[in-house]
Amino acid sequence: MMPGSAQGFDVAVIGGGLHGLTAALSLARAGRSVVIIERNWIGRHASSATAAGVRTLGRDIAEVPISLESMDMWHRISRIVGDDCGFVSHGQFKVAEFDSHMPALEERQAKMRSLGYDHEQMIDAAELRRLVPSLSPHCVGALVAHKDGAADPHRTIAAFRSACERVGVTIVEGCGVEAVERAGADWLLRCGSRSFRAPAVINTAGAWAARVAALFGEVIELGVRASMMMATERLAPFLGPVVSVVGRALSFKQSDQGTLVIGGGLQGAADIDRQRSSVNFVELAKGARASSDLFPIVRGVRIARCWTGIEAQTRDHLPVIGASPEKPGLFHSFGYSGHGFQLVPVLGEIMRDLVLDQKTNRSIAAFAPTRLMQGKHAA
Numbered sequence: 001m002m003p004g005s006a007q008g009f010d011v012a013v014i015g016g017g018l019h020g021l022t023a024a025l026s027l028a029r030a031g032r033s034v035v036i037i038e039r040n041w042i043g044r045h046a047s048s049a050t051a052a053g054v055r056t057l058g059r060d061i062a063e064v065p066i067s068l069e070s071m072d073m074w075h076r077i078s079r080i081v082g083d084d085c086g087f088v089s090h091g092q093f094k095v096a097e098f099d100s101h102m103p104a105l106e107e108r109q110a111k112m113r114s115l116g117y118d119h120e121q122m123i124d125a126a127e128l129r130r131l132v133p134s135l136s137p138h139c140v141g142a143l144v145a146h147k148d149g150a151a152d153p154h155r156t157i158a159a160f161r162s163a164c165e166r167v168g169v170t171i172v173e174g175c176g177v178e179a180v181e182r183a184g185a186d187w188l189l190r191c192g193s194r195s196f197r198a199p200a201v202i203n204t205a206g207a208w209a210a211r212v213a214a215l216f217g218e219v220i221e222l223g224v225r226a227s228m229m230m231a232t233e234r235l236a237p238f239l240g241p242v243v244s245v246v247g248r249a250l251s252f253k254q255s256d257q258g259t260l261v262i263g264g265g266l267q268g269a270a271d272i273d274r275q276r277s278s279v280n281f282v283e284l285a286k287g288a289r290a291s292s293d294l295f296p297i298v299r300g301v302r303i304a305r306c307w308t309g310i311e312a313q314t315r316d317h318l319p320v321i322g323a324s325p326e327k328p329g330l331f332h333s334f335g336y337s338g339h340g341f342q343l344v345p346v347l348g349e350i351m352r353d354l355v356l357d358q359k360t361n362r363s364i365a366a367f368a369p370t371r372l373m374q375g376k377h378a379a
Contacts, residue, residue, distance in 0.1 A: 005195060006188055006189075006196055006197035007170075007194075007196050007197065008033075008186075008197045008198070010027070010199070011024070011033070011034045011035075011202065011355060012034075012187070012197075012200070013035065013037065013201075013202045014037050014189070014204065014205050015038065015205035015208075015209070016171065017043055017046055017047040017204060018156065018160060018344045019204040019340060020204035020333075021036070021042070021157070021160040021161060021164055022348030023202050023204060023333060023347065023351035023352070024036050025163050026348035026351065026352035027351070028167040028168055029167055030356060033170075034164075035169070035170040035172060036169060037177055038171070038173050039177075039208075042157060042171065043161075045310050046310065047153060047157055047341075048157060049307060049310075050153050050341050051153075051253075051341075052153040052156065053148075053251060053339075053342065054089075054148060054151055055145070055242070055339070056071050056145050057119075057120060057145035058108070058120075058244075061111075062318060062366035063343070064112075064117060066346050066362050069346045070344070070345050071148070071342070074089075074151075074342070075147070077151075077159075080345060081159040081162070082159060083159035085152060086151050086156070086256070087152075088256070089147055089148065089149035091131075091144055091145060091146045091147070091149065092145050093128070093143070095142045095245045096140050096141045096245075096246050097245060097247075097293075097294075098140060105246065108143060109121070109143060119146075120144070120145050121143070121145075123142050128140075131144075134239055134297050135295065136296055150242050151341075156341075160344075175191040175192065175194060176191060177212065178190055178192065183197065185199050185329075186198060186199050187199070187200075187329060187330070199329050200330075200331065201329060202332075203333070204334055205334060206310070206312050206334055207222075207224045207270070207272050207310045207312045209312055209320070209334035210222035213332065216324070216330050217327065218326075218369075219373060220320065221314075221372040221374070222314060222372065224310060224313060225310075225311055225337070226308045226309065226310055227263060227309065227311065228267065228280070228284050229308065230287065230288070230306040231260065231261050231262070231304050232262070232302060232303055233259065233303075233304050235258050235259075235260065235297075235298075235301065236258065239252075239254040244264065245294060249287065249290070250262070250263075250264040250287055250294070251265075252264075252291055252294065260291070260298060260301065263287070266284060267280070268284075270308075275310070277309060277310045278308065279306050311336070311337070313337045318366060318367055319335045319343075320334050320367060320368075320372060321347070321364050322354065325369065333347055333350075346362070350364065
């Protein structure tokens with residue numbers, strides 16, 4: 001492969017999900033020429049299968065600073081990408097069904113307060129009943145983040161894609177990176193009959209990110225997950241916030257169209273070689289049971305469809321964000337382990353900073369790739 005035959009860019013982004021789009025958008029707005037190289041089509045896997053929760057509630061302490069910054073960005077998302085992405089902010093609630101569940105929530109709030117954060121607040125049974133009257137009366141309280149909410153994943157993908165196209169990002173679909181080599185200060189990426197050249201490459205390949213890293217000679221430990229979702233027939237509006245519950249895998253919300261969208265991390269099966277995932281209906285039934293226990297109004301409601309997607313999962317459930325320790329010009333942004341949607345806006349700026357300045361003012365030390373790498377760099 002001759003260097004002259006490759007299309008040249010300042011930055012090549014491998015993976016066209018939301019984290020690839022946001023990185024490309026921020027870099028293009030900084031004046032860089034950017035190409036997104038996507039094996040399938042934009043948003044094919046995790047980005048289009050997500051429940052699209054926009055959540056600061058219950059975040060790992062390491063994620064809280066960037067999550068809070070990203071939440072501020074969500075509240076002005078129209079100014080960032082030209083569309084509101086279907087974002088609504090009716091809060092997210094972590095419900096305690098029983099008195100025995102309350103201490104864990106109270107300890108969480110106390111921990112957050114001790115660190116200077118006040119976005120999570122405890123409410124009692126009376127306030128919970130006032131805010132969520134459809135909830136079963138046996139529930140005794142909740143931890144609440146009032147600025148949280150949810151968005152529409154497909155509108156979000158379309159908005160970020162359109163914003164990228166408006167600032168000149170080149171998007172190449174149906175083109176999987178098969179081989180990588182070094183040419184002076186540049187990386188050469190081969191995708192079948194096409195090739196691309198750039199001094200900086202961002203790996204946002206999701207569940208396939210470890211395989212992409214391996215093309216560059218890096219070994220990064222990475223697992224996969226296949227979180228399941230279901231949606232019901234349309235119902236009259238009865239719920240604004242997103243509701244989860246202590247001790248159960250449940251995320252429960254009602255869309256603007258009236259459908260209930262139910263998730264919470266129950267797992268199906270993923271096959272990354274075939275790029276397919278499948279629903280485990282025995283597991284999925286746990287979500288239906290939890291839904292009807294918490295919201296008696298939905299007993300007997302028909303499920304219209306269910307699905308699952310493929311996403312990356314790290315052993316500590318924290319993302320991989322940062323520069324390669326030994327491959328100049330290679331940067332990683334993957335491994336969001338089922339909670340990366342809310343972080344999308346701020347990650348664009350973080351990746352821009354890393355590529356252009358080799359550093360960022362945001363707190364990302366906990367997400368260093370080295371912690372999951374074998375050999376001398378392993379943490």
